[in-house]
Amino acid sequence: MTGGPLLELDGLSTxxxxxxxxxxxxxxxxxxxxLDAGExxxxxxxxxxxxxxxxxxILRLLPPGARIVSGALRFEGEDLLAKSPREMQHxxxxxxxxxxxxxxxxxxxxxxxxxxVAEPIxxxxxxxxxxxWAQARNLLGSVHxxxxxxxxxxxxHQLSGGMRQRIVGAIAISCEPRLLIADExxxxxxxTIQAQYLHLLSEIQRERGLALIFITHNLGIVARxxxxxxxxxxxxxxxxxxxxxxxxxxxxxxxxxxxxxIPRFGEADVRLTAIDGQPPDPAALPAGxxxxxxCVKAIDRCxxxxxxxxxxxxxxxxxxxxxx
Amino acid sequence: MSISRAAVLTLPWRLTSVRIEAQAxxxxxxxxxxxxxxxxxxxxxxYNPEIGTLGDRFQPPAWLTGGSTAHLLGxxxxxxxxxxxxxxxxxxxxxxxxxxxxxxxxxxxxxGVLSGYLGGWVDQLIMRLTDTWxxxxxxxxxxxxxxxxxxxxxxIVIILALVFWTRYARVIxxxxxxxxERDFVRLAIVAGCSxxxxxxxxxxxxxxxxxxxIATLMLGIVIVTEASLSFLGVGVPPPKPAWGLMLADGKKxxxxxxxxxxxxxxTCIALLVLSSNLLGDWLRVKLDPQLRQL
Numbered sequence: 001m002t003g004g005p006l007l008e009l010d011g012l013s014t015x016x017x018x019x020x021x022x023x024x025x026x027x028x029x030x031x032x033x034x035l036d037a038g039e040x041x042x043x044x045x046x047x048x049x050x051x052x053x054x055x056x057x058i059l060r061l062l063p064p065g066a067r068i069v070s071g072a073l074r075f076e077g078e079d080l081l082a083k084s085p086r087e088m089q090h091x092x093x094x095x096x097x098x099x100x101x102x103x104x105x106x107x108x109x110x111x112x113x114x115x116x117v118a119e120p121i122x123x124x125x126x127x128x129x130x131x132x133w134a135q136a137r138n139l140l141g142s143v144h145x146x147x148x149x150x151x152x153x154x155x156x157h158q159l160s161g162g163m164r165q166r167i168v169g170a171i172a173i174s175c176e177p178r179l180l181i182a183d184e185x186x187x188x189x190x191x192t193i194q195a196q197y198l199h200l201l202s203e204i205q206r207e208r209g210l211a212l213i214f215i216t217h218n219l220g221i222v223a224r225x226x227x228x229x230x231x232x233x234x235x236x237x238x239x240x241x242x243x244x245x246x247x248x249x250x251x252x253x254x255x256x257x258x259x260x261x262i263p264r265f266g267e268a269d270v271r272l273t274a275i276d277g278q279p280p281d282p283a284a285l286p287a288g289x290x291x292x293x294x295c296v297k298a299i300d301r302c303x304x305x306x307x308x309x310x311x312x313x314x315x316x317x318x319x320x321x322x323x324x
Numbered sequence: 325m326s327i328s329r330a331a332v333l334t335l336p337w338r339l340t341s342v343r344i345e346a347q348a349x350x351x352x353x354x355x356x357x358x359x360x361x362x363x364x365x366x367x368x369x370x371y372n373p374e375i376g377t378l379g380d381r382f383q384p385p386a387w388l389t390g391g392s393t394a395h396l397l398g399x400x401x402x403x404x405x406x407x408x409x410x411x412x413x414x415x416x417x418x419x420x421x422x423x424x425x426x427x428x429x430x431x432x433x434x435x436g437v438l439s440g441y442l443g444g445w446v447d448q449l450i451m452r453l454t455d456t457w458x459x460x461x462x463x464x465x466x467x468x469x470x471x472x473x474x475x476x477x478x479x480i481v482i483i484l485a486l487v488f489w490t491r492y493a494r495v496i497x498x499x500x501x502x503x504x505e506r507d508f509v510r511l512a513i514v515a516g517c518s519x520x521x522x523x524x525x526x527x528x529x530x531x532x533x534x535x536x537x538i539a540t541l542m543l544g545i546v547i548v549t550e551a552s553l554s555f556l557g558v559g560v561p562p563p564k565p566a567w568g569l570m571l572a573d574g575k576k577x578x579x580x581x582x583x584x585x586x587x588x589x590x591t592c593i594a595l596l597v598l599s600s601n602l603l604g605d606w607l608r609v610k611l612d613p614q615l616r617q618l
Contacts, residue, residue: 059514061513061514089516089517089518090516091516092513092514092515092516093514093515093516093517094516097514097515098514100507100510100511100514102507105506105507105508106507106508106510106511107508107511108508108512108525108526108529108530109508109530110529110530111525111529119512119515119517119525120515120516120517123515123516123517123518123521124516168511171511171515
C-alpha cells in the first residue's frame with residue numbers, strides 16, 4: 001500500500017431496477033468517504049436508508065436487479081469495480097470480511113465449529129485440513145472461547161448464543177482481513193452479550209489493526225465504537241465527521257433529531273422527540289433535500305434545490321443549506 | 325402420529341443413537357432378513373433355481389397332501405424348486421431396487437441442487453425437463469425403454485433410474501431454494517467460497533436427509549415397477565428367478581389350483597414393499613429437522 005486510504009468510495013451509486021425497468025430505486029446515491037487502516041467508521045441510519053446495500057456494494061454482492069451505476073470504489077489502491085467475479089471471490093473473506101445481521105444463524109448445523117472456522121483458511125490459503133484446524137483452534141482462543149481444543153470438535157447446537165457469535169467473529173478474522181464490515185451484528189443479541197461482543201470486536205480491531213465499518217441504527221454503539229460517523233438518509237450521506245464532533249455539534253437537522261430521540265439515563269423529565277412523518281419512498285424522492293418534508297427548519301431553497309456537502313469543521317461535513 | 329416411546333433396540337454406532345421404535349423395528353427386521361437372504365442365496369437355497377426336473381412338476385408345498393419335504397414350497401411348471409427361486413428372486417429384487425434407487429437418487433439430487441442453487445436458465449432447463457418427464461406415465465415409459473434396449477437386469481436398473489429421478493429433483497430443488505437463503509450460506513458467500521464449494525459443502529449435506537427419505541419411499545415403488553416389468557415380459561429375462569416373472573409364469577397354474585406359484589412370490593413382493601414404506605415413513609418423521617431432537 002502506498003500511503004493512500006484503505007478504502008475509498010467516490011460518488012458511489014447503487015440502484016435497484018424493477019422488472020420492467022420502469023421503477024428505479026436509488027438505494028445508495030452519490031456516497032463518498034475514505035477509511036484508513038485501523039479506523040472505525042459507523043454508518044447510521046433508519047431501516048431502508050441504504051446501509052446494507054452500501055455494505056453489499058463494497059463487497060460487490062448485490063442481489064439480482066441491483067447495480068452499481070456510477071462512482072468509484074477503491075480498496076488498497078485497487079479498483080474493485082474493475083475486478084472479475086473470480087477476483088472478487090479472492091478478496092471476499094480474505095481481504096474484506098463481513099459479519100452478518102444474524103450471526104446466530106450463520107453457522108451450518110451439520111459441520112463442527114472447527115470445520116467452519118477452518119473453511120476460509122482452506123479456501124483462500126489452500127492450507128491442509130490439519131494446519132487449518134490448528135489455526136482454527138488458535139482463532140477460537142483469540143476470541144476468548146474456553147477450552148478451544150474441545151470446542152473445535154463440537155457442533156453449533158452444542159454452543160451457547162454468545163459462543164456462536166464469537167465463532168462467527170473468528171471466521172471473519174480467520175484470513176487476517178484488512179477490513180471488516182459488521183452489519184448490525186448485535187441486533188439479535190441480549191444486551192449483556194452485546195457489550196461483551198462489542199468489546200471483543202474492538203479488541204480484535206486494535207490487535208490486528210484492521211479497519212472496521214460498523215453498520216447500525218444504535219447511536220450508543222457508534223459513540224462507543226467508532227472514530228468516524230456517517231449518517232445516511234434516503235441513500236445519501238447527510239452528515240459525516242469525527243464521532244465527538246457529530247455528538248457534540250451536529251450540523252444537520254436530521255442528525256440532531258436522531259440524537260434527540262435517544263433516551264438518556266437520569267433525564268426522565270425530558271421528553272423524547274420523535275421525528276415526525278415517514279422516511280421517503282426511495283423510488284419517489286421529494287424535490288430538493290430528501291429530508292425537507294420532515295425537517296422543522298426547512299427553508300424555501302430546501303424544497304427546490306438539493307444541498308451539496310458543506311464543510312463545517314475538520315473532516316466534518318453536512319449536506320444542508322443551513323450550514324452553507 | 326403417536327408412537328410408543330419403547331426403546332426396543334439401541335444400536336451401538338453413533339448414527340443411530342436415535343431410539344428405534346417398534347414401528348421401525350418390524351420393517352428393519354424384514355429388510356435385514358431379505359437382504360441376508362439375497363447375499364447368502366447360494367448357501368441357503370437347496371436347489372439350483374434355474375434348472376428343474378420335469379418329472380417333479382407342480383409339486384405342492386410340503387404341508388399339503390402330495391407334497392414332500394424335498395421341495396418345502398413345492399415346484400413350478402418346469403419342476404424348479406419354488407423356495408430356491410424365491411431366495412434367488414430376493415437377490416434380483418434387492419439389486420434392482422437398491423441400485424435403481426441409488427442411481428436415480430444421485431442423478432435427481434445433483435440436478436435438483438444445481439437447479440435450485442444456480443437458478444436462471446439452468447433451473448428453467450432442468451425443471452422443464454422434469455415437467456416433461458413427469459407428464460409421461462412411469463410404467464408405460466419404462467416398457468417403452470425396455471423394448472428399445474432389450475431386457476437384462478442391469479438395463480432394468482438403468483431404465484428405472486431414468487424413470488424415477490424426477491421425484492428427487494423436484495423435492496431437492498425446493499429444499500435448496502429455502503436453504504440458499506439461510507444465513508450460513510450467505511456467510512459462505514461473504515467468506516469468498518465459490519458456488520461449487522457452497523453446493524458441495526453447505527447445500528448437499530443439508531439435503532441428504534430428504535434424499536434418503538425419498539429413497540426409502542421410492543424403494544417400494546421401484547420394486548413394484550420391476551415386478552410389473554418382469555410380469556409383462558420386458559423385465560429380467562426368463563431363466564433368472566425374479567418375483568414378478570414367477571407371478572407371470574404361475575398365473576397359468578392359478579385355474580388348475582397351483583396357487584402357491586402366485587401367492588408365494590406375491591407375498592414376498594408385498595412384504596418387501598410394505599417394509600420399505602413403513603421404514604420410509606418412520607425416517608421421514610425422524611429426520612425432519614423440525615421434529616428432530618438434536
